[in-house]
Amino acid sequence: MKKQPLIFDAHLDLSMNALEWNRDLRLPIDEIRRSEKGMTDKPDRGRGTVSFGELRKGNIGIVVGTQIARFTKEANKMPGASWNSPEQAWAQTQGQLAWYQAMELDGSITSITNAEELDAHLKNWENDPENTPIGLIRSLEGADSIISFEHLQKAYDDGLRAIGPAHYGPGVYAQGTDATGGIGKKGKELLREMERLNIILDATHLCDDSFWEALDHFNGPVWASHNNCRELVDHNRQFSDEQIKTLIERGAVIGAALDAWMLTEGWVRGTSTPDGENVSLQNVVDHIDHICQLAGNSKHAAIGSDLDGAFGTEQTPKDLNTIADLQKIPLILEERGYSDEDVDNICSHNWIHFLRRAW
Structure with missing residues (x-):
């Protein structure tokens, strides 16, 4: 039997799930689901797809785990992650850091901060693999919690290695999904400090104006941890071909996200279903393949599943029950004529090579 390829998933909201969803990710996924039976406070209750056991089952041996806490002056309709002051947001990210540290002491994960550790x-x-903790690189999704650059230095010293300056809506340092506008003076200052510390810029969620301005003012390593293609599903959350080509020129890697609304036109949250819209992992591979065609090779496409990003099986491809089913992606790639080298690139090698270059 052919060995499962190593998968590197560049975007999971593990700490948010642990603290805001109150999930013990060390438990079997069926037990986590049963514990949420009858709960209605989150749309994905009883339908979660991520646990440490399922990561191991899928040979997902290395991940990027986020810290996430937006600051919003007015109520934000997106579930979770929004706070009424940057100080509250900072405190939330510190709680998330403490959870990652607790899981490291527990032996469930091991922190990776440099090429030697990688x-x-x-x-x-x-x-x-059975006795090796899951490797974890920490990223900050949305920079609103960075109160000052002393806070940024502390975050770096504590192991933070990538930052997406914005998330949803307007942000302190940049504008995110569904917003407009550039990064402004504060955003440029943040990018200079990130460049000094060699922190990776995650272009995911930047609105078009902020995307272009950020790339103009940042000379360090750039990736897009979880982003799909606007040419296939037209939405400002996705990248245009021009943006993808620019990222490719910068040596970036782009991780395919598995949120169903990003995979098919016309998805209606809370109404559409994976079966009803016929959304499958084939759609995910369509986005991966589109990036490969634009690049002319397999060196810039990868996986950034976001499978625990406030949705579960109600909003994942119909042929995915847990994150372990990411192993179906290499099989689909092979069916489409991708070589073993291509499959390894997309599953893990592209992220690994990127980090070796960046570090």
């Missing part, structure tokens, strides 16, 4: 983890995972 290579050591990959070697350990290859030789003894």
